[in-house]
Amino acid sequence: MRTTPATSRHRIGIGGIAIESSTFSPLPSRLDDFIILTGEEMSERYPFMPDWNFHGREDITWLPCQHARSIPGGPVERESYEVMKGNLLKRIEAALPLDGFYFDVHGAMNVLDMDDAEADLAASIRALVGDECLIAAGMDLHGNISARLVELINIFTAYRLAPHDDFMETRERTCKLLLHCLDHQIRPMRAWVRIPVILPGERTSTLVDPGKSLYAGLVEPNAQPGVLDASLWVGYVWADEPRSSATVVVTGTDEAVITHEAEAIARHYWDARDDFQFGTPVGTADWCIEEAVALPGNSVVISDSGDNPTAGGVGDVPYFLGRLLAHSGFASGDLVAIYASIPDRVAVEACYAAGEGGEVEVCLGGKMDPVNGESLSVRGTVETLYRNDPIGGDIAVLRVGGVRVIVTSRRKPHHYLSDFTQLGLDPKEYKVIAVKIGYLVPDLRQMARHALLALTPGAVNQDIPSLPYQRVVRPIYPLDTEFGEAALRAVRFG
Numbered sequence: 001m002r003t004t005p006a007t008s009r010h011r012i013g014i015g016g017i018a019i020e021s022s023t024f025s026p027l028p029s030r031l032d033d034f035i036i037l038t039g040e041e042m043s044e045r046y047p048f049m050p051d052w053n054f055h056g057r058e059d060i061t062w063l064p065c066q067h068a069r070s071i072p073g074g075p076v077e078r079e080s081y082e083v084m085k086g087n088l089l090k091r092i093e094a095a096l097p098l099d100g101f102y103f104d105v106h107g108a109m110n111v112l113d114m115d116d117a118e119a120d121l122a123a124s125i126r127a128l129v130g131d132e133c134l135i136a137a138g139m140d141l142h143g144n145i146s147a148r149l150v151e152l153i154n155i156f157t158a159y160r161l162a163p164h165d166d167f168m169e170t171r172e173r174t175c176k177l178l179l180h181c182l183d184h185q186i187r188p189m190r191a192w193v194r195i196p197v198i199l200p201g202e203r204t205s206t207l208v209d210p211g212k213s214l215y216a217g218l219v220e221p222n223a224q225p226g227v228l229d230a231s232l233w234v235g236y237v238w239a240d241e242p243r244s245s246a247t248v249v250v251t252g253t254d255e256a257v258i259t260h261e262a263e264a265i266a267r268h269y270w271d272a273r274d275d276f277q278f279g280t281p282v283g284t285a286d287w288c289i290e291e292a293v294a295l296p297g298n299s300v301v302i303s304d305s306g307d308n309p310t311a312g313g314v315g316d317v318p319y320f321l322g323r324l325l326a327h328s329g330f331a332s333g334d335l336v337a338i339y340a341s342i343p344d345r346v347a348v349e350a351c352y353a354a355g356e357g358g359e360v361e362v363c364l365g366g367k368m369d370p371v372n373g374e375s376l377s378v379r380g381t382v383e384t385l386y387r388n389d390p391i392g393g394d395i396a397v398l399r400v401g402g403v404r405v406i407v408t409s410r411r412k413p414h415h416y417l418s419d420f421t422q423l424g425l426d427p428k429e430y431k432v433i434a435v436k437i438g439y440l441v442p443d444l445r446q447m448a449r450h451a452l453l454a455l456t457p458g459a460v461n462q463d464i465p466s467l468p469y470q471r472v473v474r475p476i477y478p479l480d481t482e483f484g485e486a487a488l489r490a491v492r493f494g
Contacts, residue, residue, distance in 0.1 A: 010182050012100040013129070014042065015065035015088050017081070017121060020142060021110035022238040022312025024467060025074030025459035027368045028112065031083055034068040038091065042067050045104070048172045057179070065091035067104055071391070071411060072312040074459070075110040076117070085121055092128050100134045100178050101125060103153060104171070107143015108236035116243050118143075122152040134181055138174030140164065142201055142236045146243040150192040151493045155181060156249040158231040160215050162206045163441045177228055177251075188228055188251045189494035191262035195246040196476045196486050197235075197273050200462055202305060202438040202453060204234040208279040210272040217268065221261040226254025230261055232269060238312050238460050240471050250490075259490045266488045273477050279439060280451045282462075285323040288454040292432050293329060299427055301448035304436045307372065307458030310413045314369035315436055316343050317458045318376035321364070324403055324434060325378070333402035337432035338425055340414035341392070341406035343368070348409045351382045351396035358382045360398070364407065372457045380405070384423050397423050404430075416443045438462075 019029060037045070042064035043052065052062040066088040092098075103122060111117040126135065136155035139145075141162060150156070155177050159170050181188060206215045214232065221230035230250045237244070248265045250258040280303075283291065292300040302320075309315035321339050329335035347362040354360045359381055366375035380400035387394050392412030398405045404425060406414065414420065414435055420427055427433050427447050435444065438460075440451055455462050465479055475483035 009059050009061060010099045010179070011061045011063060011095070011097065012102065012178065013063045013065050013092055013095050013098045014102040014104060015067055015092060016104035017068045017084050017088070017109060018104065018106040019070040019076060020072035020106050020108045020140070020236060020312055021075050022072065022459045023075055023110050023240045024238055025312055025314055025369070026371050027074045027314045029070055029073040029076045029080070031080040033073060034070045034084065036066065036068045036084065038066045039064055046171060048168070054175055054179070060179070063095040063098070065095060071413060072310055073411070074312070074314070075112045078112050078114065081111045081117065085124065089124055089128060092125060096129070098129050098133050100136065100182050101129055102174060102178060103135050103137040105137060105139060107139040107145060107233070108239055110239055110241065115241055116146050116148060119146055119148040119152060122149055126152050134178060134187070136174050136178035138170045141233050143233050144235050144239060144241065144243045144245065145192070145233050145247040145249060147192055147491055150190050150249055154188055154494065155228065156190065156231055156251050157229045158233055160206070160218060162201055162204065162211065163439060165442060180228070186253060187494065188253060189255055189258060189492060191250045191258040191490040191492050193248045193262045193266040193488055193490045195248065195266050195269055195488065196473070197246045197270065198237045198244055198464070198472065198476050199234060199276055199478070200237045200438070200464060201234065201311070202278055202462060203276040205279045205439045207439070210275045214268055214272060218265070221250065221265065224257055224261060226257035227252040227261060230265060232265055237464055238467070240469050242471055242473050244472050245476060255492060259492060262490045263488055270486050270488060278453055280453050282453045282455060285320050285454045285456055288452040289324060289327050289432070291452055292450070293335065295450050297449045298429065298431050299447055299449040300432050301440060301444055301451050302432060302434045303438055303440070303453040304434055304456050305438045305453050306456035306461045307369070308436050308438050308460050309411050310415070311438055311460040313436065313458045313460045315411045316365035316368045317373035317456070318342060318365035319373045320434055320454060320456050321403070321405065322376050324432070325401060330403050331401040336402040336430050337404070337434060338420065338427065338430050339403055339405045339434045340419070341408050341412060341436065343408045343411045345409045347407050348394050348396050351398060351407065352385060352394065354382050356382055356385055364405070369459065372459065378405070386423055395423065397425065413437065415441045417447060
């Protein structure tokens, strides 16, 4: 293998389609759910490359093609996918020839009537750029990584933190790995291991063990001679596809070393499968509400986990809101809470028609996901109207008893303090902040005096064995608990 640094200028394309798709969601993802960036617009995703200059490397020509990204949701409509894919391929073709390509994807996209959408996209890109072009992928650790994808992509890396505080670091590391291989004319090999385990992110957070120790343990294999990157994917549990599982990919130059390390990482994860637990106290909606009321102080954050739009839930199941309003303290206004949020365009329009201070009676939610919950009829006062949020569209804050219900015209996660303060809401003043999320992201962690996770209905229900899987490869834990020792043998590519 040649390792002499090359002196020729590198032309590197960038592009991809990124979404996490729950196949249990009844709401398909469409073209207008995606934010699509092209050319110079894409620079906002890569702030470590000001003016497309990576660490002072003036010998690199970066060619941003197209990047499409949506918040998690249901399977992507086939026509929408084909439009995004076709436009990306046209831009890549216009950028040819390429020495490298940064395949910027999530890893858990599902397209209606298609398995393994990332591999389909990668195969089309490979056909354009040719076999000599090095393709690198930096991915979410909740991706489902197939053998076919590992065959098509030369270099892999993934997040090492969940919550994903290292997403930008991962993008930068992808570029470093790609440039290293181009500079030294390395065509790396990959060792891939499928682990027959499929667990939700709320039980595999890297904030607590065993996830914390397992991901901290990746430092050692990543420092091994012959290893360029060792990454572990816990997978995306709410996708009923044959590729859905935990996986390991070790990229490197020494076949024996990458094989050994991939199998060792897989073994550690497999052996820990029974030890994964929720990182916060967990219970029914009613239990969480009563527990929150009993806890001292304000700012108790409760995760309405089953309808979490950041995991692929639709977001308009009003079950937890109904339980909150059934509590006498919150119904009367003796206790105060924020509920974030319910997407309901019709209800928002009614709030705007009434105006701030107006009284409205609306049926909230249950329109986009009637499978998991019926609409909830409420009567309240419009407190705040906020127009043209970049994600949520028009927003209304509706006071129902002691609960401030945030109603949006489009699906919107509420993860940042600014999501509340822009609406005139200070979370510190409320006993409970109920948010459609699973584990808490940094702003919510800092906001929370206490945190609880409610097991609620929705497309990303945490009761994994109860989900109607039909196509995952069995046996797989925790759907199956009694099967022989997993083989955990690496498959090598490159």
